[in-house]
Amino acid sequence: MKNYKKIVAILITCTLMIISVFSILPQKTTATIPSVSKSNDFPNFKTILNIPVSEEGIEYTGMAGYGSHEGPNAFDVKGDKIYILDNVHHRVLVYSKSKGDLIEKINIPEGQWIHGMAVDKNGKIYLFNAGLNTLITINNGTIEIASLNKEIRLEPFAYFGVSEKGPFVVLAGDKMKTCFLGKRQNGEYRENNLYVTEEKEGNMSSDGCIWKANVSNRKAYINTLEVSEFPRWLVDEYSAYYYIGKNGFVQFWKITNDYGEWIVKLNSKTQNIEGLVKIPDVKYSWPQKDVVLDNGNVFVLLPCEKRVYVLMVDSWMTSEQYIEYTKSLGSGENAISSKIETEQSAEKTLPAAIASSITRGQIILTAQQYNNYKWYCSKQNYDGSKVANPSLWKRPSFITSYNTYYYQVPYCWGGWDSFSGFDTKIKDGYAAGNVCTNAPGYVGGTAGVDCSGFVSRCWGLSQKYNTTGLMNISTKISFSSLQQGDILCNSSHVMIFYKRDQNGNYIVYESTTGGYDRVIHQARSKSYVESNYGAYKCPFVN
Incomplete structure (x- = not known):
């Protein structure tokens, strides 16, 4: 009887050891359909940085006078370094991508509120203040400031970046326009020592491509040679497009439709959508630059109320999974379309003190x-x-x-x-x-x-x-x-x-x-x- 009990105990112990061994074996990552409800988990993403919202970390402004909170307005990834613009504390935070450690805090001159940030391949930081039309460059601790003549206004400002040709500003309109910026070599800070060196029709990207979108026919053009048509199940005439970059024949886009913001992987040769990922609907502020491509990987800056995340895409939904996801939401139950109301039929009585008509x-x-x-x-x-x-x-x-x-x-x-x-x-x-x-x-x-x-x-x-x-x-x-x-x-x-x-x-x-x-x-x-x-x-x- 005693031998029987010993045998049973040994068998149970062996079984538990086998289960524990299998439980720690690497698991293959598969694409996950995002949950309809908001969660602190980020399906299809790997968390690279997790920064607390605090005086030591990153903070936000209030909403009055602007309509939303402002905080980390841009970021960039170059090799093992992640650069995050911390506007409230007037600094750029530099982190190690592999270790997650804070490497450096780079102070920005007081009085400068930065609307765009980009980093070139050599680690030179470019900051653009659209309010003052000033360009700040930071290179190995040296800070230089250049400003446009007051007569020159770069409006409507859309976004800022840097390519091999240097820093640029993209202006919005029926036709987008890229303005390349140059600096006159006349010492330190001087008024009017920044100027527009060249203008090009279209949107410049950090990889040097000029891209255009045509929302009416769902097409996008890169350097006029690559033409891509997006499927009707993904975009309509009210969708928004942003070209992130490409890796070989694979283009990466951020598409905003009635179901949220999506990172889309499109094969320019086959015209097939090879993968999609939804950016989580938990933003507390909306950065000017929140998606970048580095060494074939897509990174996302996600400012939440209590923490600021930098995420990396590590798995993709298929087209079929995307369609299944949108069907599961039904009509008008997603993050963006829930904000789109039908017209109210009731007429409102207007105060007599108001003018009756205007064009x-x-x-x-x-x-x-x-x-x-x-x-x-x-x-x-x-x-x-x-x-x-x-x-x-x-x-x-x-x-x-x-x-x-x-x-x-x-x-x-x-x-x-x-x-x-x-x-x-x-x-x-x-x-x-x-x-x-x-x-x-x-x-x-x-x-x-x-x-x-x-x-x-x-x-x-x-x-x-x-x-x-x-x-x-x-x-x-x-x-x-x-x-x-x-x-x-x-x-x-x-x-x-x-x-x-x-x-x-x-x-x-x-x-x-x-x-x-x-x-x-x-x-x-x-x-x-x-x-x-x-x-x-x-x-x-x-």
Whole structure:
């Protein structure tokens, strides 16, 4: 009996040992269909970096005056180094890709809010401040700053990068345009020592390719030689395109459709979609550059509320799995299309104080005039000596000196000045703008317009409406129904819709903070707009 018990015990022990051995054997990774519900897990991705949101890590700004949180606005991957732009702390963080360790903190000059970052193959860092039109280069600890002449404005700004030809800015429109930047060799910081060396039609990419998208026929062109047509089950006329790069015959694209943001692997020879991966729907902010290709691997910057991740694609969905996934969602239950509302049928009663009618052309003309307005900044306009409460005033970042001319009406919290009203206040020595969004309302002795004040003027209203008020008097519509002069609005910010660009993203007019601090004309990504805003029809258009 004792021998029997010993034999049973030995058999159980051997069985447990065999099970434990198999449990630690390497498992083959297979493509996973992403869960419909949001999760902290990232199917099809390997986590490379996991950075806490903290003073030592990365932090975000508030939403007031901009409409969303801003934080790590760009990143890049070169070899074993990962570069992350930490705007709030004015620095670039450099990590080891293989070890995950922080290698270096590179400080950015104070007063510079960076909208684009790129790193060349030699590790030289290029930073572009679209608010000041300045280019900052950092090479082995040496920092150089160059700026464009104030008369030159690179708008509507879409994105920034660097290729073998040097740094470039892509401007949005019916036809995208790439402007290459060069620097005059005249020592350290000098005004006007940055200039546009060359312009090309199309979007430049970091691999040196010029690409174009045609959303109406679902085609994309690389260097005019490679033509790719995307299938109807993936894109439609309202999808957005971004070329990431290629590895041999395989092209990598970021496609934004009603089911979210997708990294797509397309074979240019066979025209087959060889794989798809969904970028997780957990973004807390929307970087200007969030996907890069390095040595054949695709990396994604994913800013979440508590942590910032850098992920690498390590498995792919098939086309069949993608179609199965979209079917499982049904109609309008995904991250982006849930934001697309059908038009409200109920008519709204408008306050009598509001103008009864306006044309779309008049709305856009007024927006353009605010965007192009030229004004003279005196010492009083600059130093805020007439501000009623100086503790609630902050000068816009683009106003860097006085006794000089500036373009574009400055952002002013609570402000809604007409052109004549702005002129009068400026001549009376009021402070030009106020980007202190902590104030309870308009601060006396300041001049300019905030986001809703700008829209109120462009719509011809006889009184200022805040963002909630604008939504209340407007009709909510689908994004596909937007026309010039309609608005994109949430409780924190509002923008005037102008058109969609050639890549399927939104071109807007807005009075905003976020390093611009004035009325600007810029491109906003489809994913950012449709995840953060509602579309509203102007109720006063004939």
